[in-house]
Amino acid sequence: MSENHSEFDRLVKARRTSLLVDKSRAVPDSLIEEICDLAMWAPNHKRTWPWRFAHVKGEGRAAYGNTVADALATAGKDEDAVAKARTKFLRSPSLIVVGSAQGEDQLRTDENRDAVAAGIQTLLLAATARGLATYWGSCPPPAQKAVADFCGFDRGTAIIGHIYVGWPTGAPEAPARPELRVNHIG
Numbered sequence: 001m002s003e004n005h006s007e008f009d010r011l012v013k014a015r016r017t018s019l020l021v022d023k024s025r026a027v028p029d030s031l032i033e034e035i036c037d038l039a040m041w042a043p044n045h046k047r048t049w050p051w052r053f054a055h056v057k058g059e060g061r062a063a064y065g066n067t068v069a070d071a072l073a074t075a076g077k078d079e080d081a082v083a084k085a086r087t088k089f090l091r092s093p094s095l096i097v098v099g100s101a102q103g104e105d106q107l108r109t110d111e112n113r114d115a116v117a118a119g120i121q122t123l124l125l126a127a128t129a130r131g132l133a134t135y136w137g138s139c140p141p142p143a144q145k146a147v148a149d150f151c152g153f154d155r156g157t158a159i160i161g162h163i164y165v166g167w168p169t170g171a172p173e174a175p176a177r178p179e180l181r182v183n184h185i186g
Protein backbone atom coordinates (compact mmCIF):
# COMPACT_ATOMS: atom_id res chain seq x y z
CA MET A 1 0.00 0.00 0.00
CA SER A 2 1.39 3.43 -0.89
CA GLU A 3 2.13 6.04 1.77
CA ASN A 4 -0.73 8.21 0.43
CA HIS A 5 -3.23 5.40 0.82
CA SER A 6 -2.25 4.70 4.40
CA GLU A 7 -2.53 8.40 5.30
CA PHE A 8 -6.04 8.53 3.87
CA ASP A 9 -7.01 5.26 5.56
CA ARG A 10 -5.81 6.58 8.92
CA LEU A 11 -7.83 9.77 8.46
CA VAL A 12 -11.01 7.85 7.64
CA LYS A 13 -10.64 5.70 10.74
CA ALA A 14 -9.59 8.59 12.98
CA ARG A 15 -12.83 10.55 12.40
CA ARG A 16 -15.13 10.16 15.41
CA THR A 17 -18.55 11.41 16.36
CA SER A 18 -17.55 13.49 19.38
CA LEU A 19 -18.81 16.31 21.53
CA LEU A 20 -15.67 16.37 23.67
CA VAL A 21 -14.84 19.93 22.64
CA ASP A 22 -13.69 23.20 24.20
CA LYS A 23 -16.93 25.24 24.23
CA SER A 24 -15.05 28.49 24.78
CA ARG A 25 -12.59 28.24 21.88
CA ALA A 26 -14.08 29.58 18.66
CA VAL A 27 -13.59 27.96 15.28
CA PRO A 28 -12.58 30.60 12.69
CA ASP A 29 -15.14 31.31 9.94
CA SER A 30 -12.39 30.67 7.40
CA LEU A 31 -11.99 27.06 8.61
CA ILE A 32 -15.75 26.50 8.47
CA GLU A 33 -15.73 27.81 4.90
CA GLU A 34 -12.83 25.55 3.91
CA ILE A 35 -14.60 22.40 5.05
CA CYS A 36 -17.94 23.44 3.49
CA ASP A 37 -16.13 24.18 0.23
CA LEU A 38 -14.65 20.67 0.19
CA ALA A 39 -18.13 19.20 0.80
CA MET A 40 -19.18 20.63 -2.58
CA TRP A 41 -16.79 18.22 -4.34
CA ALA A 42 -19.07 15.27 -3.64
CA PRO A 43 -20.66 13.53 -6.63
CA ASN A 44 -24.01 15.04 -7.61
CA HIS A 45 -26.38 13.63 -10.24
CA LYS A 46 -27.66 16.31 -12.65
CA ARG A 47 -25.27 18.81 -11.07
CA THR A 48 -28.06 20.35 -9.04
CA TRP A 49 -25.57 21.58 -6.41
CA PRO A 50 -28.12 20.92 -3.67
CA TRP A 51 -26.08 21.60 -0.52
CA ARG A 52 -26.97 24.55 1.65
CA PHE A 53 -24.86 25.63 4.61
CA ALA A 54 -25.45 27.88 7.60
CA HIS A 55 -22.85 28.48 10.31
CA VAL A 56 -24.49 29.12 13.68
CA LYS A 57 -22.13 30.38 16.38
CA GLY A 58 -21.95 32.66 19.43
CA GLU A 59 -25.33 34.06 20.41
CA GLY A 60 -26.86 32.58 17.29
CA ARG A 61 -26.74 29.15 18.97
CA ALA A 62 -29.25 30.08 21.70
CA ALA A 63 -31.55 31.69 19.12
CA TYR A 64 -31.25 28.54 17.02
CA GLY A 65 -32.04 26.36 20.03
CA ASN A 66 -35.12 28.43 20.82
CA THR A 67 -36.29 28.07 17.20
CA VAL A 68 -35.97 24.28 17.36
CA ALA A 69 -37.52 24.12 20.85
CA ASP A 70 -40.50 26.30 19.90
CA ALA A 71 -41.16 24.12 16.84
CA LEU A 72 -41.05 21.00 19.01
CA ALA A 73 -43.41 22.59 21.57
CA THR A 74 -45.85 23.56 18.82
CA ALA A 75 -45.77 19.95 17.59
CA GLY A 76 -46.69 18.76 21.10
CA LYS A 77 -43.35 17.15 21.94
CA ASP A 78 -42.68 16.44 25.61
CA GLU A 79 -41.25 19.10 27.90
CA ASP A 80 -37.90 17.36 28.35
CA ALA A 81 -37.24 17.30 24.60
CA VAL A 82 -38.25 20.95 24.31
CA ALA A 83 -36.04 22.00 27.24
CA LYS A 84 -33.07 20.02 25.89
CA ALA A 85 -33.37 21.65 22.47
CA ARG A 86 -33.03 25.12 24.03
CA THR A 87 -29.52 24.43 25.29
CA LYS A 88 -28.10 21.55 23.26
CA PHE A 89 -26.58 23.75 20.56
CA LEU A 90 -24.37 25.42 23.18
CA ARG A 91 -22.37 22.19 23.45
CA SER A 92 -19.94 23.26 20.72
CA PRO A 93 -18.69 26.69 19.62
CA SER A 94 -19.91 26.15 16.05
CA LEU A 95 -22.82 24.39 14.44
CA ILE A 96 -23.03 23.86 10.70
CA VAL A 97 -26.59 23.29 9.57
CA VAL A 98 -26.55 21.41 6.27
CA GLY A 99 -29.60 21.46 4.02
CA SER A 100 -30.52 19.71 0.80
CA ALA A 101 -32.59 21.47 -1.87
CA GLN A 102 -35.87 20.00 -3.00
CA GLY A 103 -35.67 18.41 -6.47
CA GLU A 104 -38.15 18.64 -9.35
CA ASP A 105 -39.53 15.23 -8.36
CA GLN A 106 -39.04 12.66 -5.58
CA LEU A 107 -36.16 10.89 -7.35
CA ARG A 108 -34.19 14.12 -7.70
CA THR A 109 -34.97 15.09 -4.11
CA ASP A 110 -33.64 11.70 -2.98
CA GLU A 111 -30.54 12.02 -5.15
CA ASN A 112 -29.93 15.52 -3.85
CA ARG A 113 -30.01 14.14 -0.31
CA ASP A 114 -27.55 11.39 -1.28
CA ALA A 115 -25.17 14.00 -2.69
CA VAL A 116 -25.47 16.13 0.43
CA ALA A 117 -24.81 13.14 2.72
CA ALA A 118 -21.73 12.29 0.64
CA GLY A 119 -20.64 15.91 0.99
CA ILE A 120 -21.11 15.81 4.76
CA GLN A 121 -18.71 12.88 5.02
CA THR A 122 -16.13 14.88 3.09
CA LEU A 123 -16.76 17.81 5.43
CA LEU A 124 -16.25 15.58 8.48
CA LEU A 125 -13.01 14.18 7.10
CA ALA A 126 -11.78 17.66 6.18
CA ALA A 127 -12.52 18.80 9.74
CA THR A 128 -10.68 15.77 11.15
CA ALA A 129 -7.67 16.54 8.95
CA ARG A 130 -7.63 20.07 10.43
CA GLY A 131 -7.64 18.76 14.01
CA LEU A 132 -11.32 19.56 14.64
CA ALA A 133 -13.86 17.32 16.37
CA THR A 134 -17.29 16.88 14.80
CA TYR A 135 -20.64 15.34 15.67
CA TRP A 136 -23.40 14.71 13.10
CA GLY A 137 -26.88 14.74 14.58
CA SER A 138 -30.28 14.82 12.90
CA CYS A 139 -32.72 17.71 12.88
CA PRO A 140 -36.06 16.60 14.35
CA PRO A 141 -38.77 16.48 11.65
CA PRO A 142 -41.15 18.97 13.33
CA ALA A 143 -38.37 21.59 13.35
CA GLN A 144 -37.33 21.25 9.70
CA LYS A 145 -39.35 24.16 8.30
CA ALA A 146 -38.51 26.58 11.11
CA VAL A 147 -34.82 25.68 10.79
CA ALA A 148 -34.84 26.23 7.02
CA ASP A 149 -36.35 29.68 7.59
CA PHE A 150 -33.88 30.50 10.39
CA CYS A 151 -30.96 29.54 8.14
CA GLY A 152 -32.23 31.50 5.13
CA PHE A 153 -32.76 28.35 3.05
CA ASP A 154 -35.60 28.05 0.51
CA ARG A 155 -38.82 26.45 1.70
CA GLY A 156 -38.71 22.72 1.00
CA THR A 157 -35.02 22.45 1.85
CA ALA A 158 -34.52 19.32 3.97
CA ILE A 159 -32.19 19.65 6.94
CA ILE A 160 -29.78 16.72 6.63
CA GLY A 161 -27.37 17.41 9.42
CA HIS A 162 -26.58 19.33 12.55
CA ILE A 163 -22.80 19.26 12.47
CA TYR A 164 -21.32 20.33 15.80
CA VAL A 165 -17.73 21.51 15.34
CA GLY A 166 -15.08 22.37 17.91
CA TRP A 167 -11.55 21.85 19.14
CA PRO A 168 -11.21 18.48 20.85
CA THR A 169 -10.58 18.07 24.58
CA GLY A 170 -10.54 14.28 24.37
CA ALA A 171 -11.28 11.42 22.03
CA PRO A 172 -14.00 8.79 22.40
CA GLU A 173 -13.20 5.19 21.60
CA ALA A 174 -13.90 4.06 18.07
CA PRO A 175 -16.98 1.84 17.87
CA ALA A 176 -15.86 -1.40 16.23
CA ARG A 177 -17.28 -2.08 12.78
CA PRO A 178 -18.87 -5.42 11.91
CA GLU A 179 -16.86 -7.95 9.99
CA LEU A 180 -16.50 -6.99 6.33
CA ARG A 181 -18.58 -8.99 3.88
CA VAL A 182 -18.27 -8.37 0.16
CA ASN A 183 -20.14 -10.61 -2.26
CA HIS A 184 -17.63 -10.89 -5.13
CA ILE A 185 -19.68 -12.12 -8.05
CA GLY A 186 -18.32 -13.46 -11.31
Ligand SMILES: Cc1cc2nc3c(=O)[nH]c(=O)nc-3n(C[C@H](O)[C@H](O)[C@H](O)COP(=O)(O)O)c2cc1C
Pocket residue numbers: 015016017018136137138174175
Ligand atom coordinates in the same frame (compact mmCIF):
# COMPACT_ATOMS: atom_id res chain seq x y z
C1 LIG B 1 -27.72 10.87 9.81
C2 LIG B 1 -26.99 10.67 11.11
C3 LIG B 1 -27.58 11.07 12.29
C4 LIG B 1 -26.94 10.89 13.52
N1 LIG B 1 -27.56 11.32 14.67
C5 LIG B 1 -26.96 11.08 15.85
C6 LIG B 1 -27.59 11.49 17.06
O1 LIG B 1 -28.68 12.07 17.05
N2 LIG B 1 -26.97 11.22 18.23
C7 LIG B 1 -25.75 10.58 18.27
O2 LIG B 1 -25.23 10.33 19.36
N3 LIG B 1 -25.11 10.22 17.13
C8 LIG B 1 -25.69 10.47 15.94
N4 LIG B 1 -25.05 10.10 14.79
C9 LIG B 1 -23.67 9.57 14.87
C10 LIG B 1 -23.62 8.06 15.06
O3 LIG B 1 -24.12 7.73 16.34
C11 LIG B 1 -22.16 7.63 14.92
O4 LIG B 1 -21.73 7.88 13.60
C12 LIG B 1 -21.96 6.14 15.25
O5 LIG B 1 -22.17 5.91 16.61
C13 LIG B 1 -20.55 5.64 14.86
O6 LIG B 1 -19.58 6.37 15.57
P1 LIG B 1 -18.39 7.13 14.77
O7 LIG B 1 -19.06 8.18 13.88
O8 LIG B 1 -17.57 7.78 15.84
O9 LIG B 1 -17.64 6.12 13.98
C14 LIG B 1 -25.66 10.27 13.56
C15 LIG B 1 -25.07 9.86 12.35
C16 LIG B 1 -25.72 10.07 11.14
C17 LIG B 1 -25.06 9.61 9.86
